[in-house]
Amino acid sequence: MADASQGKLIEFKGASLAVMTAYVRETDAVRLADAMHMMMGGMPDFFAGEPVVLDFSQLAGAPDWVDWTAITSLLRRYQVQPIGVRHLPEHLHEGARRANLAMLGKEGMSAERPVATPQPAAPVPQPEPVAAPAPAPAPEPVAEAQPATGNTAAPTLIVERPLRSGQQIYAKGGDLVLLAGMSPGSEVIADGSIHVYGPLRGRALAGARGDTSARIFSTNFGPELVSIAGVYRTFERGIPQNAAGRAAQVRLIGSDNQHTLEITPLQNDH
Amino acid sequence: MTRVIVITSGKGGVGKTTTSASISSGLALRGFKTAVIDFDVGLRNLDLIMGCERRVVYDLVNVINGEANLSQALIKDKHCDNLFILPASQTRDKDALTEEGVEKVLKDLSHQGFDYVVCDSPAGIERGAVMALTFADEAIVVSNPEVSSVRDSDRILGILQSKSRRAIEGREPVKEHLLITRYSPKRVEEGEMLSYKDVQELLRVPLIGVIPESDDVLQASNQGTPAIHLKDSDVAFAYQDVVARFLSEDRPLRFVSYEKPGILKRLFGGK
Numbered sequence: 001m002a003d004a005s006q007g008k009l010i011e012f013k014g015a016s017l018a019v020m021t022a023y024v025r026e027t028d029a030v031r032l033a034d035a036m037h038m039m040m041g042g043m044p045d046f047f048a049g050e051p052v053v054l055d056f057s058q059l060a061g062a063p064d065w066v067d068w069t070a071i072t073s074l075l076r077r078y079q080v081q082p083i084g085v086r087h088l089p090e091h092l093h094e095g096a097r098r099a100n101l102a103m104l105g106k107e108g109m110s111a112e113r114p115v116a117t118p119q120p121a122a123p124v125p126q127p128e129p130v131a132a133p134a135p136a137p138a139p140e141p142v143a144e145a146q147p148a149t150g151n152t153a154a155p156t157l158i159v160e161r162p163l164r165s166g167q168q169i170y171a172k173g174g175d176l177v178l179l180a181g182m183s184p185g186s187e188v189i190a191d192g193s194i195h196v197y198g199p200l201r202g203r204a205l206a207g208a209r210g211d212t213s214a215r216i217f218s219t220n221f222g223p224e225l226v227s228i229a230g231v232y233r234t235f236e237r238g239i240p241q242n243a244a245g246r247a248a249q250v251r252l253i254g255s256d257n258q259h260t261l262e263i264t265p266l267q268n269d270h
Numbered sequence: 271m272t273r274v275i276v277i278t279s280g281k282g283g284v285g286k287t288t289t290s291a292s293i294s295s296g297l298a299l300r301g302f303k304t305a306v307i308d309f310d311v312g313l314r315n316l317d318l319i320m321g322c323e324r325r326v327v328y329d330l331v332n333v334i335n336g337e338a339n340l341s342q343a344l345i346k347d348k349h350c351d352n353l354f355i356l357p358a359s360q361t362r363d364k365d366a367l368t369e370e371g372v373e374k375v376l377k378d379l380s381h382q383g384f385d386y387v388v389c390d391s392p393a394g395i396e397r398g399a400v401m402a403l404t405f406a407d408e409a410i411v412v413s414n415p416e417v418s419s420v421r422d423s424d425r426i427l428g429i430l431q432s433k434s435r436r437a438i439e440g441r442e443p444v445k446e447h448l449l450i451t452r453y454s455p456k457r458v459e460e461g462e463m464l465s466y467k468d469v470q471e472l473l474r475v476p477l478i479g480v481i482p483e484s485d486d487v488l489q490a491s492n493q494g495t496p497a498i499h500l501k502d503s504d505v506a507f508a509y510q511d512v513v514a515r516f517l518s519e520d521r522p523l524r525f526v527s528y529e530k531p532g533i534l535k536r537l538f539g540g541k
C-alpha cells in the first residue's frame with residue numbers, strides 16, 4: 001500500500017483525453033430516438049459505455065428549450081455516456097448544467113495547453129439526420145490494430161483482419177491500412193489516408209481533421225460513403241462504372257472552398 | 271486439451287442446430303469424446319434432433335445453479351458411445367446463463383477428458399449468442415446463400431472478434447470457418463440464390479463446406495437422428511466432408527453444381 005503517492009487519496013492532474021464526439025443536429029428527443037434506432041437498431045450495446053461529447057455546432061435552428069433528461073437517458077439506453085456539451089447556444093447552458101453536463105470549450109477535453117494540431121475539419125456532413133459519431137476512438141476496437149510507430153512521422157494503424165458490419169476504427173493522427181478489407185455497415189476514419197487491400201464496402205472517411213491531401217485507396221472499390229476532409233459522397237445510385245469492383249482512388253481536387261471529390265480507377269489494374 | 275467449437279449465425283433458422291447435431295456426431299464417430307451443449311435457453315431443440323428429448327431431466331442451467339452435477343445432466347447419445355448432450359433449459363429467465371457458470375461447465379468437461387465441446391448458439395447477437403461464443407476456440411459460422419443471412423453472419427464475425435475471451439485476452443483469434451447450408455445449385459443457376467463463391471467473397475472466411483438443401487433433413491429430424499447418419503444421402507455425405515475438413519483432411523467440394531436432368535431421367539423420373 002505504501003508507495004510514492006501515499007497520503008494523497010485523490011490527486012488532480014491535467015490530462016488530455018480522446019473522446020468521441022456526437023454531432024447533435026436535432027434536440028427533439030422523439031426524432032433523436034427514431035434516428036438512433038435506425039442507426040443502432042439491434043445493437044444496443046455497440047457503444048459499450050463510451051464517453052461522448054455532444055457537439056451542437058451543426059444544430060438546425062435554435063430551440064427555446066431542450067429536454068436534457070430525455071436526451072441523456074436516450075443516449076444511455078444505447079450505452080453512450082454523455083459527459084459534456086460543446087458549441088451549445090448560450091441560453092441552453094443552464095439546463096445542460098443542471099443535467100450534469102460539463103461546458104466544454106473548443107478544445108474539448110483538453111485540460112492541457114492545446115497541442116499544435118490542426119483544428120478539426122469543417123463538420124463532416126453525413127447524410128444521417130442526427131448524432132453521427134464523428135471521428136473518434138473505435139467503440140469496437142479491432143484487437144489486432146497495431147500502431148507501427150515511426151520516429152516522428154505520424155503512426156500508421158494496420159488492421160490485419162476483416163472489418164465487420166457494425167465495427168468502427170479510427171486512425172488518430174495518421175494513415176490507416178486495412179489488409180483484409182471491410183464489410184458493408186463498417187466504418188473507418190483516419191486523420192491521414194486510408195488504404196484498403198481488398199473490398200472497401202462500408203464508410204471511409206479520410207482527412208478527418210481537415211487534411212485535404214488525404215486520399216482513399218482500395219483494390220476493390222465499392223463503398224457506401226467516402227469522405228475527405230469533410231467533403232463526402234454516397235452511392236445510392238451506384239458506384240461509377242469505371243471504378244466499381246476495381247482498384248481505385250478518391251482524392252480532393254480544386255482549391256479553397258471549391259473542393260470536389262474525384263474517383264478514378266488506378267492504372268495498374270488489369 | 272479440449273477444443274470448444276461454437277456453431278453460430280446471427281440469423282435464425284439457418285441450420286445451426288442441424289449442423290451442431292451432425293458435426294458433434296461426426297467427431298464422435300471419428301473417436302473423439304464429444305459433448306454438444308444447447309445454449310438456446312427457452313427453446314428446447316437440440317434434444318429433439320438428437321432424439322433424446324424423452325430422457326432430459328436436468329439441463330445446462332441446473333448444472334450452472336448447482337442443482338445437478340455435470341454427470342447427472344449429460345445424456346449419452348443413442349448412436350455414438352462417446353457423444354454426450356447437455357440440453358437447454360426451459361426457463362424463461364435469460365439471465366440464468368452466467369459467464370462464470372458457463373466457464374465452470376466447460377472446465378468440468380475439460381477435466382472429464384472431452385476432446386471437443388460443440389456449442390449450439392441461439393439466433394441473434396444478444397446475450398445468449400454472446401454467451402455461446404465467449405469461450406470458443408473455433409467458430410463455424412452458418413450462413414444461407416441469401417443477403418440477410420450473410421449480413422448477419424458478418425455481424426456475428428465482428429462480435430467474435432470483439433467479445434470472445436480469446437479476443438479480450440489478446441490471444442490467438444478464434445479460428446473461423448464458413449459453412450453454407452440449404453444450398454440449391456439449381457436456384458443458384460437460375461440466379462435466385464447467391465452462389466457459394468459470392469457468399470465466401472462477401473464474408474472472406476475459409477469455407478469448410480456446403481450443405482445442399484434436402485428434404486432428408488426434415489426426415490432425419492422427425493426420426494430424431496442427426497442427418498450425418500442417413501444412408502445414401504447427399505446431406506450426410508456433405509456433413510461427413512465437413513468433419514473431415516475440420517480435422518484437416520482434404521476433400522473436394524461436392525453437390526455444388528447443377529446438372530440438368532438428362533433425357534433418361536426426364537423420361538423415367540427418379541432423383
Ligand SMILES: Nc1ncnc2c1ncn2[C@@H]1O[C@H](COP(=O)(O)OP(=O)(O)OP(=O)(O)O)[C@@H](O)[C@H]1O
Binds near residue numbers: 488
Ligand atoms: N440442408 C437443409 N435442407 C433442408 N432443410 C434444412 C437444412 N438445414 C436445416 N433445414 C431446416 O431448416 C429449419 C431450421 O434448421 P435449424 O433448427 O437447424 O436452424 P437453427 O439455425 O438452429 O434455427 P434457430 O435459429 O431457430 O435455432 C429446420 O426446419 C430444418 O429442418
Ligand SMILES: [Mg+2]
Binds near residue numbers: 392
Ligand atoms: Mg437452433
